[in-house]
Amino acid sequence: MKRWSPIVDKLIAQLGHDDATRISRADIVAWKDRLLEDGKSNITVRDVYLASTKATLQFAVDQGQLAENVAKDVKVRVREAPQERDRGFDGKEAATILSATLSQPSEKISIEMAAARRWVPWIGAYTGARVNEITPLRRRDIVFRDGIWMIRIRAENAKTRKFREVPLHSHLIEQGLLDYANSRGTQPLFYDPRRSRGGKDSNPHHKKVGERLAEWVRTLGIDERVAPNHGWRHRFSSVSRLVGMPEDVRNIIQGHAGAKAADSYGETWPLVALREIEKLPRYAVGKEA
Structure with missing residues (x-):
C-alpha cells in the first residue's frame, strides 16, 4: 500500500503489511478499538x-x-456532550474579543496575522460567516454593486459549495475595512502565500490562520465551552432574532441551506440583506465606543 499519510502508515504498522487487498473489515474494527484503548478520543478516531x-x-x-x-x-459512536451554556459569545465575551482586536499588535506576528486579528472577528460579528469563509478573502472578493459593498464568499470556500454575497455593515466600512483591502492589491487579505510552509489541500494556509485566531481568542479568557471561532456565527443568529431579521434572510446571509432560500434571491436581494444587516446594533468597544 502506498503511504498516503502518517495515519495510514500507523494502520500499516498495526496490520504488519502494506497490501491493501488483504485488509478486512475486521482489521479496521480492531485498529479502531486499539486506538480507543490507547486513549484517543471517539471524535479523533472518527474524524x-x-x-x-x-x-x-x-x-x-x-x-x-x-x-x-x-x-x-465502520463507525465510532460519539456521545453528544452536555450543553451547559449558549454556543455563541455573550455580550461581555464579544466586547472582550472586539476590544482586543483594537490593541497594538505584537511585533512578533506578521502584518497579515495582525490584520486577521483586527478584522476577522468584526466581519464574523456583522456577517455571521464561518471563519474559514473569511480568512481566504482577497480584494477581488469585496464587490460593489447597486451602490452596496459586499463580500463575496466563493463556492470553493463555502461549506455548502455555493457562493454568496453578503452586504457589509456600515460600521465595518467606517472602521476602514475597504482601505485595508485596497492596500493588499492582489494578495490575500489575511495571509501571505510566499510565507506558506508547504500547506496541503487538507490544511490550506487560510485554515491555519483560523486555527491561530482560535488560539489567540483562547488567551483572552473566553469560556472554553464556546468554540473560539464559531461563537460569532451563533451570536449573529441570536442577535438577528433579537432585531427581528426574517429567518429566510438570515439563512441566506449565513449560508444555511433552506427550502425557501431561492425565493429570496433576485434583483432586490442586496437591498433586502443590507436593510436587515443594518438592524444589527453596533458594537461600541474601545475607540469605537
Missing part, C-alpha cells in the same frame, strides 16, 4: 483516523485498484 483511512481506500476503489472499501461502514 481523523477513520476518515483518512476511508478516504484513502475509497480513492483506491475509484481507481479500480480495490474491489471494495472495507472501512466504509
Whole structure:
C-alpha cells in the first residue's frame, strides 16, 4: 500500500503489511478499538483516523485498484456532550474579543496575522460567516454593486459549495475595512502565500490562520465551552432574532441551506440583506465606543 499519510502508515504498522487487498473489515474494527484503548478520543478516531483511512481506500476503489472499501461502514459512536451554556459569545465575551482586536499588535506576528486579528472577528460579528469563509478573502472578493459593498464568499470556500454575497455593515466600512483591502492589491487579505510552509489541500494556509485566531481568542479568557471561532456565527443568529431579521434572510446571509432560500434571491436581494444587516446594533468597544 502506498503511504498516503502518517495515519495510514500507523494502520500499516498495526496490520504488519502494506497490501491493501488483504485488509478486512475486521482489521479496521480492531485498529479502531486499539486506538480507543490507547486513549484517543471517539471524535479523533472518527474524524481523523477513520476518515483518512476511508478516504484513502475509497480513492483506491475509484481507481479500480480495490474491489471494495472495507472501512466504509465502520463507525465510532460519539456521545453528544452536555450543553451547559449558549454556543455563541455573550455580550461581555464579544466586547472582550472586539476590544482586543483594537490593541497594538505584537511585533512578533506578521502584518497579515495582525490584520486577521483586527478584522476577522468584526466581519464574523456583522456577517455571521464561518471563519474559514473569511480568512481566504482577497480584494477581488469585496464587490460593489447597486451602490452596496459586499463580500463575496466563493463556492470553493463555502461549506455548502455555493457562493454568496453578503452586504457589509456600515460600521465595518467606517472602521476602514475597504482601505485595508485596497492596500493588499492582489494578495490575500489575511495571509501571505510566499510565507506558506508547504500547506496541503487538507490544511490550506487560510485554515491555519483560523486555527491561530482560535488560539489567540483562547488567551483572552473566553469560556472554553464556546468554540473560539464559531461563537460569532451563533451570536449573529441570536442577535438577528433579537432585531427581528426574517429567518429566510438570515439563512441566506449565513449560508444555511433552506427550502425557501431561492425565493429570496433576485434583483432586490442586496437591498433586502443590507436593510436587515443594518438592524444589527453596533458594537461600541474601545475607540469605537
